Amino acid sequence: MRFALRRFGFFVLTLWAALTLNFFLPRLMPGNPAEAMLGKFRGPVSPQALKALEVAFGVETKEGLFGQYVHYLGNVATGNFGTSLYFYPQSVGRVILDALPWTLGLVGLTTIMAFLLGTGIGIVSAWRRGGRLDSIAPPVFVITSAIPYFWVGMMLILVFAEQLQWFPAAFAYNVSLTPGFNPAFIVSVVEHAFLPAMALLITTIGTWILTMRNTMITTLAEDYVRMARAKGLPGRRIMLDYAARNAILPNLTGFAMSLGFVVGGAILVEYVFNYPGVGYMLLQAVSQEDYPLMQALFLLITVAVLVAILLADIATALFDPRTRTAD
Amino acid sequence: MAMLPVTGPTAPTTGLPEPTVTARGPGRRTAALSRLTSAVRSNRKATVGTVLLLLFTIVALVPGLIAHDSPTATIYPRSLGPSAQHWFGTTALGQDIFAQAVYGTREVLIIAIGVGLFSTGVAVLIGVAAAYLGGAWDGVLGLITDVLLVIPLFPLLIVIATYVQNAGTAVLVAVLTLTGWSYTARQLRSQALSLRKRDFLEAARVRGERRMYIVMVEIIPTMTSLIVASFLTNALYAVLFGSSLQFIGLGDPNSVSWGTMLYWAENNEALQTGQYLWAIVPGALIALLGAAFALLNYAFDEIGNPALRPLRRKKVPRRTRAKQIA
Numbered sequence: 001m002r003f004a005l006r007r008f009g010f011f012v013l014t015l016w017a018a019l020t021l022n023f024f025l026p027r028l029m030p031g032n033p034a035e036a037m038l039g040k041f042r043g044p045v046s047p048q049a050l051k052a053l054e055v056a057f058g059v060e061t062k063e064g065l066f067g068q069y070v071h072y073l074g075n076v077a078t079g080n081f082g083t084s085l086y087f088y089p090q091s092v093g094r095v096i097l098d099a100l101p102w103t104l105g106l107v108g109l110t111t112i113m114a115f116l117l118g119t120g121i122g123i124v125s126a127w128r129r130g131g132r133l134d135s136i137a138p139p140v141f142v143i144t145s146a147i148p149y150f151w152v153g154m155m156l157i158l159v160f161a162e163q164l165q166w167f168p169a170a171f172a173y174n175v176s177l178t179p180g181f182n183p184a185f186i187v188s189v190v191e192h193a194f195l196p197a198m199a200l201l202i203t204t205i206g207t208w209i210l211t212m213r214n215t216m217i218t219t220l221a222e223d224y225v226r227m228a229r230a231k232g233l234p235g236r237r238i239m240l241d242y243a244a245r246n247a248i249l250p251n252l253t254g255f256a257m258s259l260g261f262v263v264g265g266a267i268l269v270e271y272v273f274n275y276p277g278v279g280y281m282l283l284q285a286v287s288q289e290d291y292p293l294m295q296a297l298f299l300l301i302t303v304a305v306l307v308a309i310l311l312a313d314i315a316t317a318l319f320d321p322r323t324r325t326a327d
Numbered sequence: 328m329a330m331l332p333v334t335g336p337t338a339p340t341t342g343l344p345e346p347t348v349t350a351r352g353p354g355r356r357t358a359a360l361s362r363l364t365s366a367v368r369s370n371r372k373a374t375v376g377t378v379l380l381l382l383f384t385i386v387a388l389v390p391g392l393i394a395h396d397s398p399t400a401t402i403y404p405r406s407l408g409p410s411a412q413h414w415f416g417t418t419a420l421g422q423d424i425f426a427q428a429v430y431g432t433r434e435v436l437i438i439a440i441g442v443g444l445f446s447t448g449v450a451v452l453i454g455v456a457a458a459y460l461g462g463a464w465d466g467v468l469g470l471i472t473d474v475l476l477v478i479p480l481f482p483l484l485i486v487i488a489t490y491v492q493n494a495g496t497a498v499l500v501a502v503l504t505l506t507g508w509s510y511t512a513r514q515l516r517s518q519a520l521s522l523r524k525r526d527f528l529e530a531a532r533v534r535g536e537r538r539m540y541i542v543m544v545e546i547i548p549t550m551t552s553l554i555v556a557s558f559l560t561n562a563l564y565a566v567l568f569g570s571s572l573q574f575i576g577l578g579d580p581n582s583v584s585w586g587t588m589l590y591w592a593e594n595n596e597a598l599q600t601g602q603y604l605w606a607i608v609p610g611a612l613i614a615l616l617g618a619a620f621a622l623l624n625y626a627f628d629e630i631g632n633p634a635l636r637p638l639r640r641k642k643v644p645r646r647t648r649a650k651q652i653a
Contacts, residue, residue: 010473017474021483029490139372142625146617148567150574151589151610158598158606169598214628214635264482268571272593282482283575286489294486301482309477 003317011310018302022295023072026057027065053082053292081296086288092296095281100263102172103277106193107266108259110200115255117201118208119248125209126216126247127239138213141206150268153199157272160195167195170274196273200266204258208251216247249319253312260308264301366630373626379619387433396423398430398583415604419595427588428608434496434584435566435616441500442565443558446508450557451547453508454515458523459542469516475509484568488577495579499572503565511557518553522546556627563620570613585609 075081081092125134161169173179174188219225220243228238258265267279274280278297285293367373386393396403396413400422407417415424457468487502488494494502522528531541547554572578573586576594580587588609592598597605629635 010470013470014474014477018478021478022486025486026490138625139622142372142621143614143618146563146567146621147614148570148574148610148617150571151606151613154589154593154598154606154610158603162598210625217635261479264479267481267485268575271575282485286485287576289489294489298482298486301479305477305479 004314007310007313011306014306015303018299018306019073019076022299023069026291053085057291076299082292084285084290084293086284086290086293092293095293096278096296096300099276099278099281102275103263103266103270103279106196106270106275106277107200107262110197111204111255111258111262111265113197114201114204115208115251115258118205119212119251121205122209122212122251123216123239123244123247126213126220127235127243129217129220134213137209141209144203145206145210147203148268149199149203149266150272152202153196153269153272156195156199168192169195172276192273192275196266196269196275199269199272207254211254212244212247212251215250216243219243219247222246249316252319253316256312256315257305257308260305263304264297367626370626370629372622372629376619376621376623376626379615380623383432383436383616383619386429387436390430390433394423394426394429396426398422398426399581409604415608416602418591418605419597419600419602420591424588424605424608427583428585428612431584431588431609432612434582435570435586435613437496438499438503438569439562439566439616439620442503442507442569443562445500445504446561446565447511447554447558449504449508450512450515450561451550451554454512455519455542455546455550457512458516458519459538459546461523469513472509472512472516475506476513480506481568481571484572485575485577488572493579494572494577496582499569499578500565503569507561507564507568511560514557515550515553518550519546522549552627552630556624559620559624559627563617563624566613566617566620585613 079093084090084092084095087095121133121137125131125137128134157169160166168174168191172189172192173185174192177185177188179185225238225242228242233242263278264282265279266277267282269275270277270279271283278300282294282297282301284290285297367377403413403417403421403423405417405419405421407413409416413423413425415428417423418427453468453472457465457472483506484502487506488499491498491502528541528545531545536545569578570584570586570589573582573584574589574593576590578584578587578590580590586609589606592602592605592609595602595605597603
């Protein structure tokens with residue numbers, strides 16, 4: 001219980017740090033960039049909305065810095081992120097809600113697939129130590145983990161969208177179709193998600209394989225594995241129930257954490273494929289200088305990661321009593 | 328996910344020879360260095376990584392010897408295919424792609440090494456200070472490290488770079504350093520913690536050495552291999568994230584760099600207009616430089632943790648015999 005409370009305290013503290021960063025960053029920069037940004041939108045955006053934004057970014061306001069800060073924290077607590085400037089008159093919350101399902105679907109499913117596949121390959125690779133898979137997999141995946149994933153996406157577009165024309169190169173579905181629960185639309189969504197999913201899979205699977213393999217090699221040397229061999233248990237059983245089961249903890253923790261990174265982890269893949277998810281919206285907000293949208297997206301991505309880490313910590317403590325005493 | 332550590336779980340305490348009190352000063356340092364070189368030579372991943380890194384360094388030092396065209400001049404016919412004159416063709420803006428790739432090496436390498444050195448410096452300072460001072464210091468420094476560790480890096484980088492606008496090399500190095508030191512600081516802290524109770528430090532204290540001396544001469548040299556590993560981790564992070572920022576146009580768009588090349592290629596629809604080399608070359612180079620750092624880093628893991636080394640002989644019941652003797 002004390003452990004959970006301490007982790008929760010850390011969660012609150014980090015959240016506060018992220019909020020404070022969000023608040024002070026534009027104010028710390030020379031010549032408050034928000035001022036220039038707001039100037040550009042003076043025409044099309046209504047005066048009331050602009051007034052609210054001026055307060056939020058500390059432009060032409062008589063309120064003191066501390067007052068602004070309290071005001072800002074209050075706004076965030078009540079979920080009031082203001083109006084998007086680029087997607088005006090839509091609210092920031094609305095824009096995010098539209099983008100979120102695409103990211104959750106694409107990146108969420110890919111993360112689960114990468115975890116399952118990678119852990120499986122890691123188990124087999126460590127079990128057949130020195131075999132063919134084990135001599136190829138580690139060096140190959142050390143290298144793939146160093147490839148920028150947006151570039152993998154570009155190369156997939158080059159080969160499979162431009163040259164072979166098997167898959168579409170951009171967007172989440174064919175815009176001529178009506179979105180809904182019909183076969184043509186679903187097929188279109190899957191087709192459009194395939195290449196971005198592959199780009200993510202190729203670049204993320206290596207970490208799972210290497211972590212699983214390296215931990216499992218250590219567990220394979222343990223006495224209880226030798227004991228299982230001495231008892232004459234079948235190899236499969238030793239591999240899965242004795243070695244893998246005890247080696248999977250780091251990967252499980254990593255998995256819980258990477259679920260938090262689902263929201264903000266594929267920014268550049270979404271950008272390269274014009275996939276209308278959270279990351280794409282973040283870069284839209286950046287290039288259009290839509291600071292309210294950018295701040296809210298950064299906060300959303302951070303909160304997702306923090307929640308996942310909190311859950312991962314608690315799950316690890318439940319599964320492995322040894323971690324409870326360590327800090 | 329680029330934000331997770333690239334290699335497996337590092338075991339910072341394994342493979343560390345217990346230094347003796349007599350082997351102090353420069354003697355120990357040269358011994359550590361020669362141990363390092365022989366380790367690099369005997370590990371194939373380390374050899375490949377070192378050779379790649381050396382090649383890139385040479386190109387970055389004397390780009391003029393390799394490419395004879397100017398990387399910025401827009402004087403050539405536009406969108407040429409590869410030829411004897413322009414090995415990788417020209418861009419839609421009339422620049423020589425080969426020259427850009429060669430001259431771009433310098434900026435990427437400066438960012439990688441700069442961020443690698445600075446953030447490792449910060450990490451050593453904060454990690455060792457937290458472990459050595461202990462108490463409230465450890466609490467505060469550890470907390471700062473942990474908070475920075477869990478805030479998602481790339482979105483944070485994007486937000487900062489957006490406010491800065493057109494970040495040049497120095498600003499990129501500063502931003503990447505400020506955001507990137509926490510992961511390695513935590514590793515260094517835990518190793519320094521494990522060193523705290525060792526006999527050779529106790530001996531130094533009994534001799535009445537000053538704190539500064541103990542930290543600089545006794546603790547830090549013992550951590551050499553982990554410090555090198557954290558330099559490599561930070562350099563890899565800088566290559567990938569620095570190029571990513573340049574790719575989305577948050578760097579200086581006039582700089583000659585691989586990430587900036589990709590930015591212009593993407594904005595001129597190089598993939599849709601058949602100028603494939605414009606997009607392929609810089610990305611492949613980023614991957615190659617990243618691979619050099621990643622291979623070296625993984626090799627250091629293997630050197631530090633002998634259990635991970637590739638098996639040369641098969642089916643030998645290692646450990647079994649050793650345990651029986653013990």
